[in-house]
Amino acid sequence: MGKPSIFSKEYEKKMQRHKRNKVILIVACLMVAVLVVVYIRGAFRDVVKETSKVKNNIVSENKQTKNNTDSQKSSQPNTQTKSKDAASQNSYKIKLSSGKDVSLIYQVKGNDKVFKADSSGTYDVSPSGKNALLFDDKSQSILLVDANGNKQDITNPQYVSTTGTVIAKDFQLTNNPGYVWCSSPKFIDDNNIAYVSQLPWIGKTAKYVWIESLQNKNHVMVQNIEGEDIKFQGINEKGLTAIVDGKTVYLTASGSVTQ
Template sequence: MPKPSIFSKDYDEKMRKRKRNRRIAVLIVLIVAVIAIVIASFSSKIGVNVKLGMNKIKGIVITRMNKDSTDKTNKDSNNNSKVKNEETGNNSENKNSDAVVQKEEVKKEETGEYTVKLPNGEEIKLKYSAINNEKNYIEVTPKTIVYDISPSKKQVVVLENGTQNLILFDINGTLNDISKKEYMSSKGTVFSKDSIIKTNTSFIWCALPKFINEDNIIYQSQLPWFNKGSIKYIWKYTISSKVHEHNLNGGLGEVFGADIKYGKLYSDGLEVIIDGNVKIVK
């Protein structure tokens, strides 16, 4: 606005109006400035917030993408592991199945027999079971044969009918005649088994053989006497030394009686019941 002339009749009025307008203009400028400052400050804050918000959103998106990627990787890994586990499981099941089959095969028991002829001409069968070619005797036939199987089931002792011969078989069916063929009295007189049995058919030279361990067999005999009727003695044959004896160890000496029965076999010997009295024969 131009400055009014001092010669104007309303000079004072115009000057007051001019000053008022100037004050209004200054006030407007100040208001505009304040508004501008406020708007600039607000805009700056909004921009920062927007930037932070965008960064936050970006971070969330990236995190989510990473998580999805990780989940996918883990899922693929789990699937692979599951497949491997299933394969391993199947292999394990197959192996276990094979192991069971093999175990069954290992435990498969077969039976066999040796057909042998005794010295008297009688034919018998030595029956055995076999696991992995490991043989164990189980029975001897016919039923008329008196026999005993050793504790390890690797030996059989057989009493031959008629001759009273004592025959030992190993696990391969090899025959060994372990009979006491003769007896020498304290006076030096020799008595032959065959001649004594032939003369007295009821005489008991050897009866009821029984293993007490892998190296010793006991049996009953009327030896060393020929005239004591029903009295029988316990004799022992030692396989390793090939010795027959009736004076037994363990302080037993001569063990004899009219009624002799065998009891339980213990680790320290065989229980023998003689006329009702129990003794342990080693």
């Protein structure tokens, strides 16, 4: 746009129009510049938003993948731990007359249940592991538990002397609570157990060893063992180990005693 001649008749009018057009042009340029800036900033902000959104989605997906992996790991059973826990949880709880519960631990081997030996001596396990012996000291009762958890009291309920005199367990313990009717039951083999008793004497403090057959429930006193202190230990090739007043002897199911 050329500048009008100063000698023109419409100089003033043309100058005003020239100035107005110039202002309009400047304002238009400024508006275009502002619009360009606004557009660029908006586009940049959108890009930033989209970038942030994509980033967040990636983080979220990674986190979800990790959570799923952790969940799968936690849901998969640890075979070794499960096996160990299962072995420790297989047990039969037997309630004694004192109200105390005793757990008899067993393991499953194939289709068979086998009792585990008790290191604390709370109960005794037969050589085959098919049965366990538990002594209820309050009632002086010998309890036999089979591999299916069936319990039976195998205590001798009465003693019949050679003269025919009958001494009932309950009567004797009621009148003399300190009397040892039976104690410390132990397996000699799968079919016979040994226990300590003051029978057949009533007025003596000496103790004796009796053998009970689990098949016919017969009780037979071992003739060659007598002492004030009798303790049973483990079974070896000689038989059941017994410590009688500090002396070690070995007892077999037939009643024979060797040193």
